Amino acid sequence: MMGQNQILPLWLDPRTKILLLLLCVLSAMAAPSLQYEFLLVAGIGILGILCGKWRYALKGMVFYAMVYLFTVWAMNSMTGTLRNMFVAFLGLFHKVFPCGMLSGIVISTTKVSEFLSAMNHIHAPKKLIIPLAVMLRYIPTIGEDWRYIKDAMRMRDVSPSFKGFITNPGITIDCVYVPLMMAASKAADELSVAAVTRGIENPNPRTCLIQIRLGAGDAFTTLCFAVFFLAGMYLKEVG
């Protein structure tokens, strides 16, 4: 199992990662000042480096630093409608970026099988796990289908691009949606059959091949983020 005999790269249980995402969202919501957000991003960057995604973490931190400086300048120097426009947009950006950056780390370090195992552990209902698992499994298939459809469109002299959509919307719409939906419909039938003939309707709860366990790393990381969040709330009350 990953991360047991070595500390780095840090491996976290998917449940911990979900919790961290939640804490991040709450922290971003409760952020008392821009400096706090910067510290949050820095913290996430450190986590990213620990998880082995150091290039991604550094890029994220640098990008945020640039937007941070821009924000400070914009709020002081801009006026009127231009400023208002940026107030709305940057407000959303500062709330979303930390969580988005953390999300990138979470998604790139979690395998689908681990995620589904976590869902199983928290006893999520089968009626939710099955569609979620199917969704995750079908997303790459959409990519494959789209490549075939693009080839087919080119051979029929229909351009699979934005330009094609503008010049000939009716045909482009048919080309894009119809084969995709037909393939999806067929896949739904065949996938259900393959699942049902392997006993998915068994009322007993499923077990999982991939085993996940909470460890010291999970506890420590959660503690750090929780403390940070509480500090933020305190500062907001005080400030």
Added chain:
Amino acid sequence: MFELRNVSFSYSGHTDGGLRSISLRIPNGECVLLCGRSGCGKTTVTRLINGLIPNFYPGTLEGEVLLDGKPIAETPMYQIADRVGSVFQNPRTQFFNVDTDSEIAFGIENKALPPIELSRRVKLTSKELGIEGLQNRNIFQLSGGEKQKIAFASVYAMNPDVYLLDEPSSNLDMASIRALGDYVRLIKSQGKTILIAEHRLYYLMEVADRIVYLEQGEIAGSYTPREFCKLSGAERRKMGLRAIDLREELPECPATPQSGLTLELKDVSLFHKKRIILEHISLKAGQGEVIGVAGCNGAGKTTFSRALCGLHKECSGSFLWNDEPMNHKKRLRLSYLVMQDVNYQLFAESVEAECTFGIKNPDRELTKQTMEELGLLSFRKRHPNTLSGGQKQRVAAAVSLISGKELLIFDEPTSGLDYDSMAQVGGLIRKLAALGKIIFVVTHDYEFICRTCTRVLHFNSGKMQDDFLVSTENETKLRNLFSIDP
């Protein structure tokens, strides 16, 4: 021990595929091969046994289906799944997970076995089926044959008593079919009961105990392998069955001399992301030629087809049409690829609309004429999705004719087809060749090559290893290409 007692079934909404008063007994440990034309009911029999009828496919069912004396209809599907494992024909749509290990464990996870047992079984399955090299990999990166192996492994891990295989070799190449045959031999040696519905018969001749021939929903014949082999080729073809011994297939097509317009490839090399796929291909092809493209999986046949069409742009060297160089745009205008899954190419709501789709000023007369020539006139108002696989191919061929394409490429047109349909596709392709088109067919269907192709290209190790005519002189070469012992 399975028994069907006077079973009649008809699907609600379909007329074909039903059964009429079938009685069949399959004792434990027997391997039964179900064969017959498309729509004869062999898939329906498998669905009765794994419980898909009546739990998944609605219809009217009469008679009894018994598993060890107990009626299947009263058993929920997940309990049937403990005893009966099913493998289907499309490797792309059978897997539920993204990685191989989880997929192998899928069935036993549903059974709620403890994790230590799950791990043990996955390891044991990988070892016994020889797929240790496929462990812990992303399923989307596997080939069709490898995906089918994982599908089989997933059922194997559940250790059912009965294996149901529904046309499992349809989308596989020769090497994968051989591996599938080995798997069937393995489970037979373990004493499992096996029921296989198939069109491709040759790889099962040595492992089947009994061969049951179905026609229009009734059992029209039951043979031992020896009796079955005694049937003459002509009799077998009349029954709509494919070859049982590939060594008996002989090359038929006389090579037509090159005349008229020509396609030439001069020192063409194909790349993908800077990696060389194929290099130094030079060939000339003339009107009326039907050129088979063969090679094992990953040899670059698909890249070659797409490059010919102008869909794959990373090429060097020159493509010449009548000595005029063609860039990829010109190649796109000139050629048409009929994909293995034709559904991706059908966009319109009727056959007629499909034939004129995307054309600015369609020639109605030409459209009608083409549809008539290809036997599509009676379907003109029907939605393409309601047609059979062979009919959809005809629609794609009609589209190419109406669009004035000169170079046609068919990608695996005969996977999963019975004898009659395969012959029809062969007829279609020969008709197109007679109309003066240059046709390439990517295929590993030996029977089909013998009947339809005039020439064969063999791609291997990044090069075009061979380019020869399909004739009696080259019979040995052809057989070696497909690893058929003389």
Added chain:
Amino acid sequence: MNNQPKLECNGLTVKDLVTTGIFSAIFFIFTMFGGVFFAVNPVLTFYMPMGSALLCGPIYLLLVAKVHKRWSITILGVIMGIVWFVTGMHWAFSLGYIGMGIIADMTAGLGHYKCKKLNMLSYMLISLGGIFTYLIFFIDPQGWAGAMLKNGTEQSYIDAMHTASPSWLPVVMIVGTLFVAAFSAWVGGNMLRKQFEKAGITV
């Protein structure tokens, strides 16, 4: 002889769940594709829900036509909610989709999932899932931008909030999204009639 497929509780079979999952995947991809261009643009960010609504009508209507049972749309909303949460989007996106998913499910349910007009309305409602984030900004611009504006002067801060946002923008956003969603549903309805029903893939 019992010919009905065996049902799980709440009436959703494995096939329904798998269908919901597959169409959720397509819905998600098209939502992202339609919205991302608007979301990253400061001027056009408010129009993101419209971009997504434009593309997803046919997908939604086909899902309803195939499953036509309770809870399928809710599951779609919940999955979208989970996806927005895991990708780090603002929490109002997640809750918006989950909430509107439930409302859309009930709306379509009034017509037993077979009434075309109610299904269209249902789609319009679920397309509103993405507007709540922006509504929060309009309702409380101070809280929204508070953190940022602390860096400026107090006066400029107050000035900014007075002329913060024109009151017509939220109306344009809501009405525009509904209108675009209606159009997308109309295109989807045509596609259903002309293609999918004729092809036999709707139940």
